[in-house]
Every structure is written in structure tokens, then in C-alpha cells.
Amino acid sequence: MRLAFAGLIAATPAAAADGHVDRGAYLFKAAGCAVCHTDSEHGGPALAGGRALKTDYGTFYTPNISPDPIYGIGAWSDADFLKALRQGVSPDGSDYYPVFPYTAFTLLSDVDILDVKAFLFTQAPVPKPNRDHEIDFPFSVRWALIPWKILYFREGVFQGDPRRPLEWNRGAYLAKAVVHCGECHTPRNWLGALIKSQRYAGVVGGPDGMNAPDITPHPDALGSWSTEDIATLLKDGITPSGDFVGHGMRDVVADTAALTDSDRHAIAVYVKSVPPQPPPPKPGH
């Protein structure tokens, strides 16, 4: 029963269910993988990595995830790919920095992870070497990630809540495991771990200096928004007051626009259901 339920939640829409590659393409887009793994700002080739992500801990350069066997992930087995997304561990056994949101992707089903791999392996290989991260001490010490993972990382596939409607569960799966909204919208503690009790409460001065607003149903946040308002924002990037979303979210909307209406609606149902949180104080006020 539990398994059947989980299977329904992770069911990618029929429109995209022509095969594993198509399902993978749908999830890949929804998860926004290309946004980070392509250095669009400098015209870098698709999926070849190299985009700089400036954080409080230093600058990370995203790796090449094209199927190039030497510089990309072309030589990875299914087990390697599963381990990377489920456990945050590379094929050579080193831990990934959680700037790669495996803390979210660990929730994905095996089928979904392998469908993404199937799609990735249909893309053009790019022989472009990875650039080393420029991280400040002590975060530059990779083994420091071991206690971090013990403290903050919970490995395991998304477990739905059978007391909630199926649509809520599908929305929670998409928001948490796939679209990973919380990576930008949930505040972090001083060690960069998401504070789950403040889910979606908003972040001032997040990665690349961007602000991510409070998206909880608090009166000072999205309290007055309907489910349709949220779904419309995810489709068109337009708010109920006629504003358009800013740069970080525009990249996200370019991808959530490709979701089906029912998946966008499911995400909106879930976002409407999280506990209200007051927005963070704004600097200069």
C-alpha cells in the first residue's frame, strides 16, 4: 500500500510518459538542472558546468554533467548516478558540498533519478574540464563534510502523508524533491543547513546576493494569494498585483512553465499548506 502510494506521487504525467528519456527530460527541466550546470552568462555549452555560485563559504563552480566520458559523467553507472543524487557521494567516494542540492534529490524515487540519467545520456557530450571550487578555510577541507552530513543530512526517498490528498503529496514531492524551492526560500543556519522549522520563510542575501521572499501563507507574504495565483506565477512569472518575478525566479519560472497545469497546481496546493512564517527583516529598515 505504502509503495503503491509512493508510486502514484512520483507518477510523471501521461503527456510526458512516452518513455524514460521523455520522463527524464520533464524532471530535468522541472528540477532546473541546466540553470546551474550551464555557464549561460559566459555563453558556455549546455550542461558543461562552470557557472560560478558565490556563497558565504566561497565560490563554487558547477561541474560538467554532459555525458562526456572523461570530463562529464559519461562513464558513470546507474549505481554511480543514484549514489550521487541519493547520498551526495561522488563515484570516487568523496562527499559533495550541499551546494549541490542532494539534500533535496535524496527524496527522488529510483525511477525518477534513473530517468533523469537516461535523458542526460541523450545530450551532447562536452569535453570541458571542471574548474576547482574557490572555498574559504575551513570549508575547503572536504572531510569537514562528514560531520555536516551526520548532523544535517537525512538520506531517503520521499515518504508521503497518506492522510493528505494525493494532489498535496504530489505537490510536496515536486516542491521538495524536484523543484527544490527551499534551497533558496528557506533560511539556513550558520553551517548552511536549511532550518526546516522555518520552511519557505524567505532569505535576504542568499546565493549570488539574491533575496528570496517569504512564500508561506503569512499575511505579510503570500497570505492573500489563491492557489491559482501561485500556479499562475509558476507558469507566467506574474504576481497577483501585476509584478513580474526578478532574475533568480525568472530562471525557475522558465522551467516550471514547462510543467503540466496539474503539477503546477499541486505545487501551489502544497505551498499554500506550509505553516505561515513572518518574513525576514529587511536590511536598512
Next chain:
Amino acid sequence: METWRWKFSLAAATAVAAAVALMVSVRADDIAGIVANRQAAMKVLSANIKIVSDFTEGKTDTAAALAAATLLVATAKTVPSLFPPGTGMEALPGKSGARPEIWTKQAEFAGHAETLVTVTQTLLATVQTGDPAATREQLLLAGKDGCGSCHDAFRVKI
């Protein structure tokens, strides 16, 4: 269906109030007033975008959308005048999100302002065809090229 009339009146009144207040504040050389009026003008833009958006979703009629799109063009044309030097975020921290680059990269900024006029004019022309789907497409394009590109380069969120 008379709702468009009061919507039009409301939007027009806001625009006129903003324009009048702007003239007063410029004369008074009041930075806070200039910033407040600039933000009021941006609100005029978003409020009328909302009306056009409602039209594309069948929530209001063509007449209302025409009035709103006309106001969008008119307001877009005032944008360059809303940014006198010395009225950015450094002059009024926490209140203004206008980046100093507006005045150091004037040609680029002026280019964005011209784009806003062009995209709102195209939007008006599309509304005149009465086609909600085409209007939606143009509206989103206006949001990206007209609003978004300038905000990305020249605005910080406050």
C-alpha cells in the same frame, strides 16, 4: 459591464496624482518625494498590467484592457523623467532600490526605458486586436524585456 469605467478612472486618477505630485516634489527638490512618486508610477504600471492580465484570463473586457494598455504606454514614456540624478539607493537607503549604475550607465538605462515604451506600444496594438492569447504572450514578453531586463541591471530588491 461598467466596471472598466471605474477601473479606468481609478488608474487615470492615480497616474494624474502621481504626475502632479512629481511636479510638486521636483520643485521642492525633495528626494523622498521623488522616490515615492517613482514608486507610485511603478505601481501604476503593475496595476495596469494586472488589468491587461485579467483581460487575457477572461476576467475583464477589451475596453478595460485598452484603457490599461494606453496608460501603460503613457506611464512608460515618463520613466526617464522619474530618475533625476541623486535620487538613488545611496540617497535614500532602505527606501529606494535604484542602483547608482542608472546614472553611470545612462545610455544603457535609456535603452531599457525606450524598450519599455516599444513593448507597451506593441502590447496596446495587440490588445486592439482583441485576442486574449496573443495579448498574454505579448504581456509576458513585456514583463521580461520591458520590466525584468531593467530591474535585473538597475534595481535591488528592498
